[in-house]
Amino acid sequence: MAVTLQQIADKAGVSRGTVDRALNNRGRINPEVEERIKRIAKEMGYQPNRAGRALAMSRHSIRIGVILQSIDTPFMQQVKDGVEAAKEEVQRMGAEVEIKEIGGIDASAAIAYMEEMRESGCNAIALVPSEDEFLKTTVDTFVQDYQIPVVTFNSDIAGSKRLCFIGQDTLQSGKAAAGLMSEIVCTHGKVLVISGHPTNQGHKNRAKGFVEELKACRPDVELLDMKYAYDDDWAAEKIVEEALHNTEELAGIYLTASGVEGVCKVIEHYGMAGRVKVISNDLTGKNEEYLKKRTIQFLLGQDPFAQGNNSVMILFHKLFDGIEPDKEYNYTEIVIKNRYNI
Amino acid sequence: MAVTLQQIADKAGVSRGTVDRALNNRGRINPEVEERIKRIAKEMGYQPNRAGRALAMSRHSIRIGVILQSIDTPFMQQVKDGVEAAKEEVQRMGAEVEIKEIGGIDASAAIAYMEEMRESGCNAIALVPSEDEFLKTTVDTFVQDYQIPVVTFNSDIAGSKRLCFIGQDTLQSGKAAAGLMSEIVCTHGKVLVISGHPTNQGHKNRAKGFVEELKACRPDVELLDMKYAYDDDWAAEKIVEEALHNTEELAGIYLTASGVEGVCKVIEHYGMAGRVKVISNDLTGKNEEYLKKRTIQFLLGQDPFAQGNNSVMILFHKLFDGIEPDKEYNYTEIVIKNRYNI
DNA sequence: TTGAAAGCGCTAACAT
DNA sequence: ATGTTAGCGCTTTCAA
Numbered sequence: 001m002a003v004t005l006q007q008i009a010d011k012a013g014v015s016r017g018t019v020d021r022a023l024n025n026r027g028r029i030n031p032e033v034e035e036r037i038k039r040i041a042k043e044m045g046y047q048p049n050r051a052g053r054a055l056a057m058s059r060h061s062i063r064i065g066v067i068l069q070s071i072d073t074p075f076m077q078q079v080k081d082g083v084e085a086a087k088e089e090v091q092r093m094g095a096e097v098e099i100k101e102i103g104g105i106d107a108s109a110a111i112a113y114m115e116e117m118r119e120s121g122c123n124a125i126a127l128v129p130s131e132d133e134f135l136k137t138t139v140d141t142f143v144q145d146y147q148i149p150v151v152t153f154n155s156d157i158a159g160s161k162r163l164c165f166i167g168q169d170t171l172q173s174g175k176a177a178a179g180l181m182s183e184i185v186c187t188h189g190k191v192l193v194i195s196g197h198p199t200n201q202g203h204k205n206r207a208k209g210f211v212e213e214l215k216a217c218r219p220d221v222e223l224l225d226m227k228y229a230y231d232d233d234w235a236a237e238k239i240v241e242e243a244l245h246n247t248e249e250l251a252g253i254y255l256t257a258s259g260v261e262g263v264c265k266v267i268e269h270y271g272m273a274g275r276v277k278v279i280s281n282d283l284t285g286k287n288e289e290y291l292k293k294r295t296i297q298f299l300l301g302q303d304p305f306a307q308g309n310n311s312v313m314i315l316f317h318k319l320f321d322g323i324e325p326d327k328e329y330n331y332t333e334i335v336i337k338n339r340y341n342i
Numbered sequence: 343m344a345v346t347l348q349q350i351a352d353k354a355g356v357s358r359g360t361v362d363r364a365l366n367n368r369g370r371i372n373p374e375v376e377e378r379i380k381r382i383a384k385e386m387g388y389q390p391n392r393a394g395r396a397l398a399m400s401r402h403s404i405r406i407g408v409i410l411q412s413i414d415t416p417f418m419q420q421v422k423d424g425v426e427a428a429k430e431e432v433q434r435m436g437a438e439v440e441i442k443e444i445g446g447i448d449a450s451a452a453i454a455y456m457e458e459m460r461e462s463g464c465n466a467i468a469l470v471p472s473e474d475e476f477l478k479t480t481v482d483t484f485v486q487d488y489q490i491p492v493v494t495f496n497s498d499i500a501g502s503k504r505l506c507f508i509g510q511d512t513l514q515s516g517k518a519a520a521g522l523m524s525e526i527v528c529t530h531g532k533v534l535v536i537s538g539h540p541t542n543q544g545h546k547n548r549a550k551g552f553v554e555e556l557k558a559c560r561p562d563v564e565l566l567d568m569k570y571a572y573d574d575d576w577a578a579e580k581i582v583e584e585a586l587h588n589t590e591e592l593a594g595i596y597l598t599a600s601g602v603e604g605v606c607k608v609i610e611h612y613g614m615a616g617r618v619k620v621i622s623n624d625l626t627g628k629n630e631e632y633l634k635k636r637t638i639q640f641l642l643g644q645d646p647f648a649q650g651n652n653s654v655m656i657l658f659h660k661l662f663d664g665i666e667p668d669k670e671y672n673y674t675e676i677v678i679k680n681r682y683n684i
Numbered sequence: 685t686t687g688a689a690a691g692c693g694c695t696a697a698c699a700t
Numbered sequence: 701a702t703g704t705t706a707g708c709g710c711t712t713t714c715a716a
Binding site: 002047048049050051052053054055058088091092093094172175176178179180183184213297333334335336337338339340341 | 344389390391392393394395396397400430433434435436514517518520521522525526555639675676677678679680681682683
């Protein structure tokens with residue numbers, strides 16, 4: 001049986017309450033006694049029993065708020081699955097989780113939900129943010145003035161006082177894609193990068209990482225001018241069509257964001273599947289279909305489930321165990337999928 | 343606050359004890375009352391509180407035994423890390439985990455440890471097995487006669503009565519490797535498969551999956567006769583050297599097991615790094631080095647951490663929550679790594 | 685500054 | 701067949 005508070009108390013010749021005060025730095029204790037108890041606890045290899053703690057703390061329930069944006073995308077559904085799983089788990093430890101969903105991007109809705117959560121007694125908030133100055137200010141206010149820790153996940157708010165970020169290292173993801181492209185694209189072919197929104201940090205980073213690394217690995221291939229599809233299939237379609245008309249040597253396409261269906265339709269229409277190598281992001285239904293059909297060669301995943309799950313768990317651990325996240329940037333794995341390991 | 347046994351008892355007009363008997367099928371209860379209570383519990387959305395249960399059960403402590411073989415390999419160390427992490431976690435829920443390590447392969451040592459664990463009161467065992475008829479019989483005896491569930495992980499014992507297997511789908515892993523090779527190997531090149539031991543199921547499956555799938559995808563490439571390196575670098579070195587001498591068109595090497603260093607030394611010596619594509623398995627130190635250096639193009643991982651972790655957690659959930667694993671084969675992810683996402 | 689005790693949700697032994 | 705109760709390890713309040 002593991003070491004208990006009582007055993008430490010016995011050995012130290014004090015009561016359970018005193019040991020508790022010592023080990024949890026609650027004050028109102030003789031510093032010397034505190035030292036001694038801490039030493040004894042360490043010697044005995046004390047590990048607090050989570051069950052006991054959970055039970056005792058279940059009166060002052062932990063309450064975590066989660067705000068998801070763009071919930072109408074299949075990708076965000078996967079993030080939500082991770083949140084739901086974490087919710088189940090921490091609920092069984094006596095905590096509560098409140099999930100709010102926003103269709104599309106709406107910073108003011110997010111702010112409204114944050115206020116609502118504060119009023120309903122949330123002790124912490126996990127947020128999928130969007131780029132908005134007022135949202136950033138709100139986050140800072142929550143952290144500093146209200147002492148409510150906020151973590152961002154999937155996207156980040158650069159320069160804010162959020163506790164940490166959970167999501168992909170998009171720059172590195174772009175590089176990984178370049179590594180793949182450099183292996184599969186034919187000599188002296190031309191490669192097209194189609195990004196999403198010019199303002200989106202994630203898209204921008206992926207494109208940057210890709211271009212940087214492809215230039216380094218494959219100086220022989222020519223990078224065409226970057227295009228933006230604005231997450232739109234029709235736009236992507238037009239871009240690819242134009243590229244195919246302008247050069248016979250289109251050898252590869254890297255897509256930093258949505259638009260896969262548009263790209264693949266054109267590729268298939270011109271019978272170029274497998275000849276023009278396509279690499280894209282996120283393991284959503286359509287993407288996987290085209291991967292299986294071999295119109296896409298590789299998909300890069302960002303483990304959306306882990307993003308949702310870890311966000312809640314990091315907050316839970318902070319509130320429950322008092323353990324701060326060890327890193328400011330908690331990157332989820334860069335997952336490489338071909339048609340055999342989806 | 344979540345629903346408690348007491349709330350259900352109040353609503354049903356019975357005592358906590360009765361509700362407990364009803365929901366946990368402990369018998370000694372009026373079937374009609376049992377039905378009614380179960381219905382009410384469902385209506386109220388009852389989820390047993392893990393903390394309460396853990397605390398109450400901590401008297402009759404759960405004890406899980408883990409037996410690792412080939413612990414002297416870096417790969418198995420990663421499996422062990424997963425076991426250790428799970429140990430920490432379940433210990434904090436009041437359970438105990440006993441880990442035994444075996445250097446190399448030694449079925450009789452494994453059997454001896456199993457007996458030892460049974461005597462020391464283990465309720466369940468997780469085992470990295472080896473192919474041995476007596477070990478198989480022992481596992482069956484434990485499961486059937488002693489009612490001690492056993493799971494196998496990393497390797498399986500085909501046809502035994504173990505509860506389930508946690509590890510890689512090696513056939514599919516071989517196919518994934520073939521998918522990669524088919525994308526990166528040049529036209530009409532020759533590909534060499536170097537396997538480990540001819541008797542090892544995992545190695546055999548990987549080779550089979552690879553050959554099958556490469557033939558299907560790339561009928562233009564010629565597969566050289568399969569060789570066995572017996573997990574030995576020197577043997578692998580000789581094999582590659584010979585292959586390089588016999589053909590100028592060696593374009594790819596797939597390694598199902600150990601021997602990477604031998605392979606890479608030769609490749610580098612002849613200045614063929616990057617020209618002969620190398621795909622191998624497992625993310626161990628040496629492998630990663632050669633991946634970074636670009637002598638290896640891809641490594642396939644089998645998430646050893648998850649193998650160790652999940653094995654313990656599956657047993658814990660069975661003993662603690664009474665939840666059987668949902669699948670007989672719990673495959674860990676087939677991880678693809680290039681030099682950018684290690 | 686410290687000790688004593690109640691109570692969190694659940695299980696299991698005991699009582700009815 | 702059902703009710704009652706002690707107790708798991710911990711936190712927190714109240715008393716000393």
